[in-house]
Amino acid sequence: MPDSAAPFTPAQLTRDHVLRALRQIDRESQPLPPSTVYDLVYKGRRYPPRPVLQLAFRLASGQPDAALPLLAGNPTNNLLERLDFTVTTKRPVLANSPHDGELAAQEAMQELYTGNGHEPVAAKPAKKPAAVAAEPLVPYELPPALPYTRDQALQELFISAQTLDQAQAALQRRRNLILQGPPGTGKTFLARRLAWLGLGSTDARRIELVQFHPSYSYEDFIQGFRPDATGAFRLTPGVLLDLCRRAAQEPGQPYFLLIDEINRGNVSRIFGELLLLLEADKRGPHNAVRLPYAPPEAARFFVPDNLFVIGTMNTADRSLAPLDYALRRRFAFLPLPPEFGAPLQEFLAAQQVPPAVISRVVARLTELNQAITDDPELGPDFQLGHSYFCQPPTDPAAAPAWLDAVLTQEIAPLLDEYWLDQPAKAAAHRKKLLRP
Known part of the structure; x- marks a missing residue:
């Protein structure tokens, strides 16, 4: 429990605190005040950022009525992104939609309301459509661009220099790269670092991150009709079209599109x-095409040569169809296996994790991954990655309890899913995993 003489602050929140809040929200199906501008995206689901951080703050501080001393928007989003969560803008709010009528007013109330955050505040829709139909312009400052080098990348990543070189070479050769591997192998983390290495800095202005999901469409990604402030529908560029136009204006600067969970969408x-047009030899104005929604007089569209696409793919997701050959032919693929070797052990040691805890992490996960690999119904694609153990506590004395929590609350339930039709086998592996 936090020391009463030293109040708990948002700076003390960790990724584990936020994950605990997300698990409670999912488990209890808690209704949350909606967000009109941004979404926290985690495992294909969207959550309002500030209510999630508010719950994480209350759980971490042990004070069920504690008010989060951060405003919605930039302060909340920056903290979540520092904890390596994805925050994206959401779709526009429509004035004439019965589902959206109260969203704008509820979002404004979040900064003032300190009562029960689970009970949304009723709000009367504005009379003028422009007040609701338009996406609110909340200032969201990008972090300053800092230099980023290969040495920094190797210090942060648990891959060899050779693997990093292979990833960079594949990206330069094909312009399109997919990082594939089991859950928790740091695919999205590596994708962002590859973009930073290509830029030579952490310049967020030249990077766009999107996450595919079953309802994501051509109109979201390329071009489609969207309502404007007057309630009329206008042809609006999607993420890829906007990024390609920006990249074409600066041909000497690389631009990066990061697609998280690329296999969750209908590619x-x-x-x-x-x-x-994604193919390396089909880039440039000489391969331009006319878009289906564009008027005849509109300029033709092309993918500039300085745009790089990096996707991530979870190989353990059995609910999805395999990627078709048309996509595979246009991407290079880099497998990312779990890494429980020297780099992870050195990282945990540098974080003051006791040697006994480090040994237990390596032994238990190596044993479990071997059992998963040997199982004919699973195989190596279902191994568990190292990122489960990349947020150890700052207090070395809390490390054993932290490890028990990760094994019990995050990994053990996954084993029940893996062996859903074989509960005895799942129980046996849980027992091995959780033994002292």
């Missing part, structure tokens, strides 16, 4: 005819 439908 053929999302890319449409533009799948052809």
Whole structure:
């Protein structure tokens, strides 16, 4: 429990605190005040950022009525991104939608309301459509661009220098790269570092991150009709079209599109005819095409040569169809296996994790991953990655309890999913995993 003489502050929040809040929200199906501008995206689901951080703050501080001393928008989003969560803008709010009528007023109330955050405040929709239909312009400052080098990347990543060189070479050769591997192997983390290495800095202005999901569409990604402030529908560029235009204006500067969970979306439908333009030898104005929604007089569209696409793919997701050959032919693929070797052990030691705890992490996960690999119904694609153990507590004395919590609350439930039809086998592996 936090010391009463030293109040708990948002700076003390860790990724584990936020994950604990997300698990409680999912488990209890807690209703949350909606966000009108940003979403926290985690495992294909979207959450309002500030209510999630508010719950994490209350759980971490042990004070169920504690008020989070951070405003919605930039302060909350920056803290979540520092904890390596993804915060994205959401779709516009429509004035004439019965589902959206109260969203704008509820979001404004979040900064003032300190009562029960689970009970949304009723609000009357504005009379003028422009007050609700338009996406609110909340200032969201990008972090300053800092230099980023290969040495920094190797210090942060648990991969060899050779693997990093292979990833960079594949990206330069094909312009399109997919990082694939089991859950928790740091695919999104590596994707962002590859973009920083390509830029030579952490310049967020030249990086766009999107996450595919079953309802993501061509209209979201390329071009489609969206309502404007007057309630009329206008042709609006999507993420890829906007990024390509920006990249074409600076041909000497690389731009990066990061696609998280690329296999969760219907890739053929999302890319449409533009799948052809992704090929390295189909880039540039001489391969431009006219977009289906564009008027005849509109300029043709092309993918500039300085745009790099990095996707991530979770190989353990059995609910998805395999990627089709048309996509595979246009991407290079880099497998990312779990890394429980020297780099992870040195990282944990540098974080003051006791040697006994480090040995237990390596022994238990190595044994479990071997059992998963040997199982004919699972195989190496279902191994568990090292990122479960990349947020150890700052207090070395709390390390054993932290490890028990990760094994009990995050990994053991996953084993029940892996062996859903074989509960006895799942129980046996849980027992081995959780033994002292």
